[in-house]
Amino acid sequence: MNKFVRQQGLVAPLDRANVDTDLIIPKQFLKSIKRTGFGVNLFDALRYMDEGYPGQDVSTRPLNPDFVLNQPRYEGASVLLTRRNFGCGSSREHAPWALEDFGFRVIIAPSFADIFYNNAFKNGILLVTLEEGVIERLFQEVEANEGYRLDVDLENQRVTTPSGEILEFEVDAFRKHCLLNGLDDIGITLQDEEAIREFEAKHRAARPWLFRETANAATS
Amino acid sequence: MAGQTLYDKLWSQHLVKERDDGTALIYIDRQLLHEVTSPQAFEGLRLANRRPWRLDANLATPDHNVPTTVIERAEGNAGIKDPVSLIQVQTLDDNCESFGIEEFRINDARQGIVHVVGPEQGATLPGMTVVCGDSHTATHGAFAALAHGIGTSEVEHVLATQCLLAQKMKNMQVRVEGSLGTGVTAKDVVLAIIGRIGTAGGTGYAIEFAGSAIRELSMEGRMTVCNMAIEAGARVGLIGVDDTTIDYLRERPFAPQGDQWEAAVAEWRELVSDADAAFDKVVEIAAEDIEPQVSWGTSPEMVTGISGEVPDPAEAPDDTTKGSYSRALEYMGLAAKQKITDIRLDKVFIGSCTNSRIEDLRAAAKVAKGRKVADSIMLAMVVPGSGLVKRQAEAEGLDKIFTEAGFEWREPGCSMCLAMNADKLGAGEHCASTSNRNFEGRQGFGGRTHLVGPAMAAAAAIAGHFVDVRQFVAGNDSHHDTPSQEA
Numbered sequence A: 001m002n003k004f005v006r007q008q009g010l011v012a013p014l015d016r017a018n019v020d021t022d023l024i025i026p027k028q029f030l031k032s033i034k035r036t037g038f039g040v041n042l043f044d045a046l047r048y049m050d051e052g053y054p055g056q057d058v059s060t061r062p063l064n065p066d067f068v069l070n071q072p073r074y075e076g077a078s079v080l081l082t083r084r085n086f087g088c089g090s091s092r093e094h095a096p097w098a099l100e101d102f103g104f105r106v107i108i109a110p111s112f113a114d115i116f117y118n119n120a121f122k123n124g125i126l127l128v129t130l131e132e133g134v135i136e137r138l139f140q141e142v143e144a145n146e147g148y149r150l151d152v153d154l155e156n157q158r159v160t161t162p163s164g165e166i167l168e169f170e171v172d173a174f175r176k177h178c179l180l181n182g183l184d185d186i187g188i189t190l191q192d193e194e195a196i197r198e199f200e201a202k203h204r205a206a207r208p209w210l211f212r213e214t215a216n217a218a219t220s
Numbered sequence B: 001m002a003g004q005t006l007y008d009k010l011w012s013q014h015l016v017k018e019r020d021d022g023t024a025l026i027y028i029d030r031q032l033l034h035e036v037t038s039p040q041a042f043e044g045l046r047l048a049n050r051r052p053w054r055l056d057a058n059l060a061t062p063d064h065n066v067p068t069t070v071i072e073r074a075e076g077n078a079g080i081k082d083p084v085s086l087i088q089v090q091t092l093d094d095n096c097e098s099f100g101i102e103e104f105r106i107n108d109a110r111q112g113i114v115h116v117v118g119p120e121q122g123a124t125l126p127g128m129t130v131v132c133g134d135s136h137t138a139t140h141g142a143f144a145a146l147a148h149g150i151g152t153s154e155v156e157h158v159l160a161t162q163c164l165l166a167q168k169m170k171n172m173q174v175r176v177e178g179s180l181g182t183g184v185t186a187k188d189v190v191l192a193i194i195g196r197i198g199t200a201g202g203t204g205y206a207i208e209f210a211g212s213a214i215r216e217l218s219m220e221g222r223m224t225v226c227n228m229a230i231e232a233g234a235r236v237g238l239i240g241v242d243d244t245t246i247d248y249l250r251e252r253p254f255a256p257q258g259d260q261w262e263a264a265v266a267e268w269r270e271l272v273s274d275a276d277a278a279f280d281k282v283v284e285i286a287a288e289d290i291e292p293q294v295s296w297g298t299s300p301e302m303v304t305g306i307s308g309e310v311p312d313p314a315e316a317p318d319d320t321t322k323g324s325y326s327r328a329l330e331y332m333g334l335a336a337k338q339k340i341t342d343i344r345l346d347k348v349f350i351g352s353c354t355n356s357r358i359e360d361l362r363a364a365a366k367v368a369k370g371r372k373v374a375d376s377i378m379l380a381m382v383v384p385g386s387g388l389v390k391r392q393a394e395a396e397g398l399d400k401i402f403t404e405a406g407f408e409w410r411e412p413g414c415s416m417c418l419a420m421n422a423d424k425l426g427a428g429e430h431c432a433s434t435s436n437r438n439f440e441g442r443q444g445f446g447g448r449t450h451l452v453g454p455a456m457a458a459a460a461a462i463a464g465h466f467v468d469v470r471q472f473v474a475g476n477d478s479h480h481d482t483p484s485q486e487a
């Protein structure tokens, strides 16, 4: 996983609530068995005028000029500003894979869907939750100022606006630690291998029917 | 001290370790796998030179990409004409084979939608923790199992460690008291709940569904309700154990037998919330107030009763909602204040992990019997949730009822729920669908999905537009063996 410590990034606004994972990356692209290459199809149905399919050369596809990420002023954005309940819907991790592959490292919204929240952090994307009123103000500032950048500092849990305003945010300690250090959490969990084996042995003794080798051992 | 909720009990029975920062390791009893969200997890295992922790905890089946026509299915994997889909299904087969994981392959009679297959096999049991790389894993909570949808990195984590890193959720209880009216089903209950609390209403919560109307539901109905907990934002939906749960599981292939069955049942009986358990939030709904539901927009919370109308964005409570409503009406090609019964349909889809079980097919067949699909409907399809559901339906003659009425009778899979295979909507087409998501493009680029229950979908197929199914069904819904005649 990529580390995330601090980022000074151009902000792109996506003014829409309940952005679902089908919208982030439509299902036809989930057929890939890889983790990479999803960025060109991020927000596919909003971004292009035609229907996309996997493996296609996107350079010849007609772009939707109204879609925010197609506007030159947002080219190279790494911070996505959006509305409540971002990432709802399916559990597809292809959604954060596509956002990350496109270049987003930070998403700022009033709230996020639970499964997406986990998936994003596991892929080096920092999710920043700020109050609805603050988000509204950021939308206005981004709109009014071309080249609007935010300084996102995970270590100190704060976002600094171009005018120097400081917005503090919460993030749980474990996720922060993994993100700051780019840690693979399977490795961390396996440090507790002993505890897992011990739990498993007790669990099996108490509820043998949950384990297929011991299920029905007494009667078969 | 207050008692424990069902969620609290399941959580503490699986807690391996709790860290100071509030994250915990919980032990996972069952992982269900399908072809879309597992390939990168298996690849991750290989790259790190890891093996699955415990093979017998896993069960796999392909469902999202499989074709549903009889001709294609006769060829097995070779019938998957899209080469990219084919690779994905073959990759699941190869991974299961090389790691030694049990899989029900494409033409195994036990194959089907993973959330139909697990319970049907008894592979989902009360008191288990169940995960799958699929948000509708909430379905399994109908058995008082703690069931989460997870992402692919987590699939890999569970394969490698048999544990999931989790944070305890808050407890919500949704009580539905009273009796459901004739023609009102589990799907209407859950859509009405989502309409009430919104698609983010359950975010951060495990929702337990309770109340007399929930108790009266069959296991199929309970699965329909828990399936859509995620559409209310909750990763977990739960229903406590009772006789209905236990009767359903008896003699299922993966369920315990003999002495172990007795021991298991004794423990399962405890899997209910204590009478004095405290919930962080309680929502109460009167069953009598629920009428058959139809979604009009592009989010499951955009739903209303069959006698209702499409809302006017001008009357929305705030600007964000107003924007969402306007965008939804434009995408759906509907006008403000249009009557729901005036929405004309092009296609009808009966299937998905929400509504493809035997009871759902019976409810739809009861409406379809002796009637004809309207000429204006281009395609009306019925896709059973598994090979075993299909077999059962055929034994009851339901396939004949459907085909005589003009429905297509298909092979099991996810099909047009998310249109990863060839079954999809064309741009602008309106579809009455028994699935769970009406997101933009979900059932095909530009397609317009309306979520309904199976009997409502069948009635809409016959009328060509939405109609109140209560005009079609005279008796109580549970008396599916006595189909009523034209109202």
Ligand code: SF4
Binding pocket: B063, B064, B113, B114, B115, B134, B136, B352, B353, B354, B413, B414, B417, B418, B435, B436
């Ligand atoms: S039927 Fe639909 S919602 Fe259910 S698992 Fe398949 S694609 Fe997902």
